[in-house]
Structure formats: structure tokens, C-alpha cells
Amino acid sequence: RKEVEQDPGPFNVPEGATVAFNCTYSNSASQSFFWYRQDCRKEPKLLMSVYSSGNEDGRFTAQLNRASQYISLLIRDSKLSDSATYLCVVKVGNQFYFGTGTSLTVIP
């Protein structure tokens, strides 16, 4: 079983829409959680960390449910520039486990 599982999508949404991605992880000893963003043919970059109490950064909201072992990312008022692949990342010890990513395309 993979450490981190994500729906690969693709998600195609109109500008201004709200879209949510979910991710599940298998290791209950996971300590830290992140969402990374990867643009086409570029390297992954940290979008935001995910805190136990949930956290918000502008149009982006991340939530963690430890009991069910899933993480979510909500994007409100989607922009064309949000088009990218979103990677769910889980840290166990010193290792980071990446999901295969969810592809988002925001359509004009």
C-alpha cells in the first residue's frame, strides 16, 4: 500500500470556482503534512504546511483529520494561475512521502 494516495484528477474548473482535493496517508506515525505545488516541467515548491487545527493562507485552506488519516486542500475563487499539479506530502521521521499529485486546470 502506498504511503500517500491522491486522486490524480484531472480537475477542470472554471475561474472563480471552489475546488477541493483530498489525500489519505497510511502511516499513523506521520508527523507533519504539507501541500506542494508543481508547475509543468518545473520542480515542486511548498504551497503550505498543514497544521492540526487547520490553517488558511489567502484563498487556500488546508485541513488535517488524524483520526481518518486524511488531508484536504480547498482553493476558493480559482485563478488561471492556480493551474498546476498539487502534491500531498507526509513526513515520517526524516523521510518525506509524496503523493502522485492531483492535476488542476482552471478554465477561463
Added chain:
Amino acid sequence: DAGVIQSPRHEVTEMGQEVTLRCKPISGHDYLFWYRQTMMRGLELLIYFNNNVPIDDSGMPEDRFSAKMPNASFSTLKIQPSEPRDSAVYFCASRDPAPTGGAGIGYNEQFFGPGTRLTVL
């Protein structure tokens, strides 16, 4: 700082040839990670170093792969001999030792290099 530097950015080689990928981490970062990314398998950790010492190489696919970190500012990933199934994007990442968020946990953001796109014919 210039960020994590990788070279070459693109490599095309023939099956059986030796390939060496290079990485310069961000100065002051204490961990260095090598990843491989393919469409089918996503981003996979191959090996990581802490203070130049290899800690876990369980992700290295087989003996054809080897990695070294002779000093804090340089690491190599070598494939010998290369095979077509090694074609992928190889990323190097280094980790900031300073926690970037959350009390008591130390989230330690990873910074990725631009990657090396390897094609083995």
C-alpha cells in the same frame, strides 16, 4: 542564495552508458535528498544524506545506482550502466534546518532543484 543547483538539466544517453547527475544544495542545509519522478510512480525518494552521511538508501532501485556526498556542497547520483527504464526526472532537494512553522515539530521545508531530465535510449 541561488537555490539548489542541478546539472545537467537534460541528459540523453544510450543504454549501457554511465550517467552522473550533480547537485549543489543550499548552503547551510543539513539534509540532501535525491528523488526520481515518473508519470506512473510519481515522486520517489531514492536516498538521503544528513551532514554528508547517507542515512537511508532503501529507495535506490538496484546496484546500478549509487550516490555520494563528498562534502556539504556537492552530491552525485550515478547510474552505471543506464537502462531505458531509468528515464525520468531526477530531483535533488535540500532541507532547511530551521523550522518554518508549528511549535515543537519542526516542519523543515525542502527546497528542490530544477531537476535533471534523463532519457536513456
